[in-house]
Amino acid sequence: MKPICLPRKEGLYDPEFEHDACGVGFVAHLKGEKSHDIVKKGIELLINLEHRGAVGAEKNAGDGAGILTQMPDRFMRKVTKELGIELPEFSHYGVGVAFVPRDVNAGVECQSIVVNVVEELGLEVLGWRKVPTDNETLAERVKAVEPYVYHLFVKRPENLTDAQSFERKMYVARKHIQTLVTKSKIAGTEYFYMPSMSYKTISYKGQLITEQLPQYFADLNDEDFESALALVHSRFSTNTFPSWPLAQPFRYLAHNGEINTLRGNINWMRARESMLKSELFTEDELDKIYPYLINEQKGSDSSVLDNVVELLTLAGRELPHVLMMMIPSAWKDEEMSEDLKAFYEYHATFMEPWDGPASVAFTDGKFIGATLDRNGLRPSRYSLTKDNILVMASEQGALEFPPEDIVLKGRLQPGQMFLADLDEGRIISDDEIKTKFSTAFAYRDWISSHKINLDDLVLNREVKQPNHKTILQRQKCHGYTQEDLKIILTPMANEAYEATGSMGNDAALSVLSNRSVNFYNYFHQLFAQVTNPPIDPIREESVMSLTSYIGEQGNLFQKVDESRKFIKLSSPILTNIQLEKLRGVNELDFKAKSIKILFDVDKKGSMQIALDEVVKEAEDAVNDKYQVIILSTRGVGKKKAAIPTLLATSAVHQHLVKKGIRTNCGLVVESGEAREIHHFATLIGYGANAINPYLAFETIEDMRQRKLINEDITHDKAVENYITAIGKGIFKVMSKMGISTIRSYTGAQIFEAVGVSSQLIDKYFTKTATRLEGISMDELEIETLICHSVAYPRENIESNDLGVGGEYAYRQRGEKHLFTPEVIFLLQNSTKTGSYETYKQYAKLVNSPENEEYITLRSLLDFTKQNPIDIDEVESIESIVTRFATGAMSYGSISKEAHTTLAVAMNMLGAKSNTGEGGEDKERFGTDANSKIKQVASGRFGVTANYLVNSQEIQIKMAQGAKPGEGGQLPGHKVDEVIGKTRHSTPGVGLISPPPHHDIYSIEDLKQLIFDLKNANKYARISVKLVSEVGVGTIAAGVAKAHSDVVLISGYDGGTGASPQTSIKHAGLPWELGLAEAHQTLVKNGLRSRIVLQTDGQLRTGRDLAIATLLGAEEWGIATSALVVEGCIMMRKCHLNTCPVGIATQDEELRAKYNGKVEHIINLVKFMAKELREVMADLGFRTINEMVGRVDKLKTKDNINHWKAKHLKLDKLLHKMHLRQSDTSYQSIPQEHDIDKALDNRLIELAKEAIDNKKPIKESIKLRNINRTVGTMLSAEMTRKYADDGLDEDTIYFKATGSGGQSFGAFVNSGITFEVEGDANDYFGKGLCGGKLILYPPKNITYNPNENVILGNVSFYGATSGKAYIYGLAGERFCVRNSGANVVVSAIGDHGCEYMTGGRVVILGEIGKNFAAGMSGGIAYIYDENSTLKNRINSQMVDLELIEEKKESDEIKSMVEEYLKYTGSKEAKTLLDDWDATLLKIIKVMPKDYKRVLANKPRVKDEQDVSA
């Protein structure tokens, strides 16, 4: 066996080598021994994690890299001596690091501010040192904003007796300096920034790529530069433009992740300011801190987090305590101690979680540690050597040590903290830390004497009862429609579920509607995509919480507050009884104040007057010590209408925040208006603590009495169901943003407004994005009064029923829709008859709505017609049509007939069809029905090596327009034999798509998946599908930096087979906005030429395509219109399997009615292209490429008189971004995927004989963590030849040693075996499809393999078949979505076997929490030695059984025997030696669904056998 030559070690520094290796990590000497070696190791670690960072358009422009160390005292003495500065002893001097602007004036200004402030605070300036830097390798863009780096030396005054006071003083100085510099009028001062100022730590950072750090800062290479710790960070930015200050680490921490609730956290911190009192800071000092408390303007989420950690630490809490407060673990956990729960509950009453995926590494110079948020979605691995070197990083193997030197290998689990005390020289366990802090005070006692459960309050008031006589009037007044009752409320009351809908949203945008629209509808929910993962609120409910608290929060700095009380709410939705209890609260000095939010209907402008009064009244009430403020719409009547609840709520909330008194009260809303999930989500998102939707309750009761609710449902049950449904819905809305708790969601403002004036937003919804302007108070008042006038008409009218609504389906007299009967008929008829003339009639209806019937943003646009050219000069129809793709519609959501028709039509046109996420029948591969685009979604259904090699494009679905941030579910009855086969699952067993891709929790993960897929098919384009929302542009830039070939921006309105109505209507934005933002951002970043920009979402006509092109798209997707041409008549019943035209159904009887034809689809595409071509000729474009991004050819329509639309300003949409010379406005430069440097090229060479001639080969190789996606390209090469069958077992056999990089063995097909001696990182065996993977620790280790981590997170994700044997601990989410692989492992972390649908998993030891959540198929066997594991299994969908059958027992035994054979596990041997005893301790985890299906299966099989 010939070893493969690894790249030389210095190759890591070689820019020719892969630009990948790093994230966040640290190196420390556990015993606190300072050395330069630690610094060197830190830098080496950083550089080995480079692949986790990003580079921009220029290869040498990184997003930032940095290092935080202890104060290198020896080094500082040396360099100051040269400068003639005499340093006092350690801890008596501090070093401030300053980024000083290069501009002379600005530089002088900043430095003089620094000196003045420092001196003013009584610190003595010892002198400045200009830090030597070398910017030779920096990119031009980076140099343009490069500052000078200075060190400022200050001396601790005599009067400060302890070092910590000195530290605090320097903190005050730094804050005050920043405030004064910000105020400075001198140009260039904005580049000033102080990375750190401390006596004990120092940071070196900049907008660098990792390897530039030691080149740039010569200091770091000085042998005298010593530290016992080095905290490092390499940045991959998508959500902000790279800048010097935002490089990490910050003063206390480095953060890998995203704070989703940032806006709320900032507001709440602001709200607390006036309450802050500290013994450690003087009033004057606090005044100096406040203005720059949160570096909001210049900061990233991570820097804000650091700011608050710093403040709380300096104000007196220990650093680990602060992090426990801010990033609490989920404390519903049964296994958690009561003390710790009390600790968390205590802190929950005054600090909301900083929610979002977070792996935080932190240090204060003494402690160094890391913590993971409750979801634990970022990998953190650590190891300790015999020499006391402690390394923590996102990856294993980033620093190499001989295996025999390792004494400990571990990983951080969700919610856990890992801490090393360098003074004490030991690692403090999570348990110990948490016990320490939770028992430092009697939190349990405090809670029991200060907490009041809402339901325990005395009811001392009358509870309001339903009034059926006036209900219709009041419903009308609050804009209730027939649809609200039937579609929204009925299913919630009946089944505690939100209604599902389908076919997307084609109704008018709120601001374009002619009708009175609920104000809530102007706010669109934001959602997580790419940069952070959404959560599965159903399967992972354990991390979710609806609990909140009302009561004065008190002083954040005070350690324990004796006086205050608080009320616990277990749900934000209050029943009428609960509300009256709260209204009548009489505990200590708790008082509630009700404020009516009503206004006079007779006087124009009185809504504004009333609102001002409400706000004032609320402020007065809080100042008068009312702790509960109830905003109420009760009292609506003939003369009074209600201010929109959302407006009143946000106005009051924000006002109280601004006054700094918001945390003194709970804000409760008693609203007749709130009824659907989105209403509650927005109210909470804008500050409401609790809501009583009394009219919704009344309506449900009214319907119940009219027998419109199921008969067996009592009043109480209906209300309970409704509240449950709302709770689940809120979970879903929160979780799609990746937020777990209602406390951090409250006030977090995770919305974008569309069609609301910035004046209104700035005043009452400050910091919410509203990019197009729109309605203000006048229109809002009109909208409210319209409803009021229907409810309380002054004339005789006949209206004796609610309005029709027409939001969820087209209805006469209802909301406008793009698809009207006329539009559908003309479209179908034109494509059927091939009449372009009829098509033009159709297009006219869609393109030029009469009477200002605007529906979409594009309907407000017009072309500026100039320079028409002869149409013959324009690119041909045949050429244009190749830019079409169909939207992803899976076989499963639509019928085989409908799916195939699209594929054949697109292939005939030279365009592309998309498989959707349901895989594709391999019979279609290589035929004219093969879909060119193969989609890879979170469920990974049918994603095998063979599937991937048969693509021309692989699309990663990050989000779907109709339900961004959510997963999906295909019920068992829809999974027939063929669908089961296509999706590699068991027919009859339901399938769940998780909300996130479990291998994409961040942008660097996406980059990894792109790399994986490129390896899986190097000939395919890789595409990433995003959904339009604010910020999608920066995500698209990130996607481009992650080397995707295509980025698709989908509109929020796209179709769907099934989605909650809330998501269809309220999540995401129109594509026009997202596309324009993406194009502009890419152009601005100089990245546009690297990536194809595609868009879809209700594209209907050639005009739509023209607008999309002018806004920046060079390719387009169609879906709904194609389905309509196939016969779809927008029944919107896809989710019910009753599609009467055989499209969105698997029902044989209905499928027989399918009547779509390939020619009709071809007609559609050609017609659209023809129309587009006419527009091109009109505008003078010969080619599409010329046309892309030419927004100058678009303008807002003249004479828009629509009462709302006329206030819109579309100039931001039509902004022309300057295109750099090196860039083009369309894709012209292919991405560099760097797969030619991958290890697999070598493997393929070595396996040539096997691939060519099926001749077995066996070779040895060496591995490092930088070898990512090993085996995938090899597998692809082999699969191209042998398809699914692959080769005989072990034909290609590699024995590897070392650390496997991410995605080791991804998509490895049958016949390939990897035996790894060493360890491996995340995504091991991803998409395994027949191959065999063996992993065991090196033979010469001294630690116990069963107690140490060998494998990262998310192994075998989406595996479809194959085998694996893992000797050692594996991380979280083991075998998620496994649908056929057989795996044996020592032990695993949390969420094991989630969503599994097939295969066998044998675990010979511990499992983590939430095992088998959403598992619908396959079987898991757990060896439960001490009977402790049962309660870690989520038994919603599985039964726990014993193994009874011999056949089954033998099967498992042989798996364990093989395991022993391959890994040599001692434990396995012991188990096998007494197999009968072992068997008794094995829990068999059997999915209920699967069992049911298996029970029927033999019968089905027999029948087949007979017929065969």
Place this chain on the structure above:
Amino acid sequence: MGKVTGFKEFERKNISYAPVKERIKHYDEFITPLNKKEIVKQGARCMDCGVPFCHSSYGCGVANLIPRFNDLVYKGEWEAAFRTLMSTNNFPEFTGRICPAPCEGACVLGINDNPVNIKSIEYAIIEKAYKKGWMKPQIPKNKTGKKVAIVGSGPAGLAAANQLNKAGHSVSVYERDKRIGGLLRYGIPNFKLDKKKVVQRRVNLMKEEGVEFITNAHVGVDVSVKKLQKKYDALILCGGASEPRDLPISNRDAKNIHFAMEFLSQCNSKVEGESFSKEDEIVATNKRVVVIGGGDTGSDCVGNSIRQGAKSIMQIELMPKAPPIRDANNPWPLFPRIFKLSSSQEEGCDMDFNVLSKDFIKDADGNVSGINCVKIKWGEKGFDEVEGSEFVLKADLVLLAMGFLGPQQSGLIAELDLESDERSNVKTRGFATSKEGVFAAGDMRRGQSLVVWAINEGRECALEVDEYLSKKPSMLNSKDGSLYEYKVLKN
């Protein structure tokens, strides 16, 4: 939506007719409506379409909220279904009987199955409402003091009167005939729409609601329009399109050649007890009747002739016989142009298509005795006579049912000197005629059409008149608009 899978589980079921032998003995309605249980099932067949074509421009003329009432009927919420129905259609008891139901032709289920039996459901709802006493007079809460005169009491006039009365205006309806209802009363045979039990029932209700009916008042002939203009704040003309299309071929002057309406109106008057002098009376008894025109009016002539005991009945039509299923150029959801035997035709008559009447044959007494006909063949640019296909149709009574040309121009229109459009209908902008305060609606404005369209005309016109009178946006329901819309005054 009714039941999710209802359309797969249940078959369409139609109303049934009394046996021909029985029903031709009388002039009473002869349908047997579906029972309640069956209606519920028919409601369950509705798919609650995301885009319901039944109330599109291809479907219901008044945009009935069909999916909603189907659903409510399925759920047993009859009263709510009734309220829904009444919110869009003033006279479902008429349309539930005689509407050709374009809604069913546009029903999505009709793409590949039998459409929902919408008409029967409508009929069931309204008849239940009468039975249950839900149909109570809706007396306006307060009056505006404005007065409106409506000329003509056909479906358009009645609908306009009904709507304006709701809005609180005082409404007077002028009718030239003895009884209220126009074509509803005089055109449609009693066996299809009962005059006393159904039409008069509704007229009485309207009277109770405060609408004033003035009969035997031929405006423009014996009542001066100018006077009305002075007396009323607005005038709505709903005089219909009563000018019949003639057949000016030789011997047209022969006796016993009549326009269909002359015959039908006599038939209906006789049912209500009137009698006619021998010389005026048109009877089919023992005669060979030839009906020229294959439409609904022709059919009505056939039904009445049978009941009068005609010797033979022949119905001829210039156009070819419609195909049994939709032609390619007549796809769903367009109104299906397919051949369907009407109930009257079913009762016994011969039919011939592609027949051109060349001239009438007059006997010595000046009576018609036959028609010289020829078969024709239709091509792209019209028809050609088929050589050698000439034949003679014997006839003792010829009824011309070839449609209507437009409103009567003398009298009303002439006196007001109203502008007409190219089809001789009254020209309007919206519903306003060229004269201030004078509006027109119904067939008089849009030409010959269905009852449901006439109702819609009346409703929409009323809305405009309401805005004209009150000078602010109307709160009456309209076909397309919503009460929840931001409204500015039209015009």
